[in-house]
Amino acid sequence: MTTTLRSGHRITHALLIGIAVAVLGACSTTVVREPSAPSSTRKPSQAKPGATVRVQRGDTLYGIAFRNGIDVNDLARWNNLGAPYTIYPGQSLNLFPGGGSRPPTTTGAAASNRPATGTATRPVPPPAPVTRPAATPAPASSGFAWRWPADGHLIGRFVAGDATKQGVDIAGSSGQAVRAAADGVVVYSGAGLVGYGELIIIKHSEAWLSAYGHNRKRLVNEGQSIKAGQQIAEMGRSGASRDMLHFEIRHNGKPVDPLQYLPPR
Structure with a gap:
């Protein structure tokens, strides 16, 4: 089949189809999906190369992670543990990733590459740079x-780097209500962490925990969902010299100053 144009030229039907397809193809719109925004990466815990811990009766993975200042997600991953993180007495857990190791020693070939004593000129170290005090970083937002x-007045405050002052101490009376600082799930309820007495740890998100120590009595169990303000314990002096609450907030396993998050009063 052929078609006659006004100019008198003749083109085939097949050629017309080809031209139409080309025109449609040029006019079509291709939908390009924008790449999704990269998800925020959680800062990994500070590993302890070569260090291990032996699981004792009554230990939980959350308790071991808390005691060593490591995020429980990292500790589980380093030891190939899946939820619900079952561990058993006598088990050895690495406090470092699977590829972690003790610092290498210079032996063998490495040691032979050292210059012989007395033959190498000792380099003069460059002058130490002048360092200025680092600004205090803004606290991470919990959301x-x-x-x-x-209730009660503060008798102890957080001190960064001091293992004995990783939270705040609130004075009170025996039996006084201890309440959850935010919604969450109880991941530890026991007395197996030395120095904390009767302790409760609540998980608020994948990155945030809070801890409540020196209680007289624990009123919640592991796995229990908790609402902010709900009573979880009675204040006491287990592991302490007076009736008080030791309260900590931890971000990715690391203690942070609770006063940067609690409302002023």
Whole structure:
């Protein structure tokens, strides 16, 4: 079949189809999906190369992670543990990734590459750079509101790097209500962590935990869902010299200053 144009030229039907397809193809719109925004990566815990811990009766993975300042997700991954993180007495857990190792020693061929004593010129070290005090970084946002876990005045404050001052101490009386600082799930309820007495740990998100120590009595069990302000314990002096609450907030396993998150009062 052929078609006659006004100019008198003749083109085949097949050629017309080809031209139409080409025109449609040029006019079509291709939908390009924008790449999704990269998800925020959680800062990994500070590993302890070569260090291990032996599981004792009554230990939980959350308790071991808390005691060593490591995020439980990292500890589980380093030891190939899946939820619900079952561990058993006598088990050895690495406090470092599977590829971690003790610092290498210079032996064998490496040692032979050292210059012979007395033959090498000792380099003069460059002058030490002048360092200025680093500015205090802004606290990470938890994304939810915190509330005070107990009434009373502060008798102890957080000190960065001090293993004995990783939270705040709130004075009170025996039996006084201890309340959850935010919604969450109880991941530890026991007395197996030395120095904390009767302790409760609540998981608020994958990155945030809070801890409540020195209680007289624990009122919640592991796995129990908790609402902010709900009473979880009675204040006491287990592991302490007076009736008080030791309260900690941890971000990715690392203690942070609770006063940067609790509302002023």
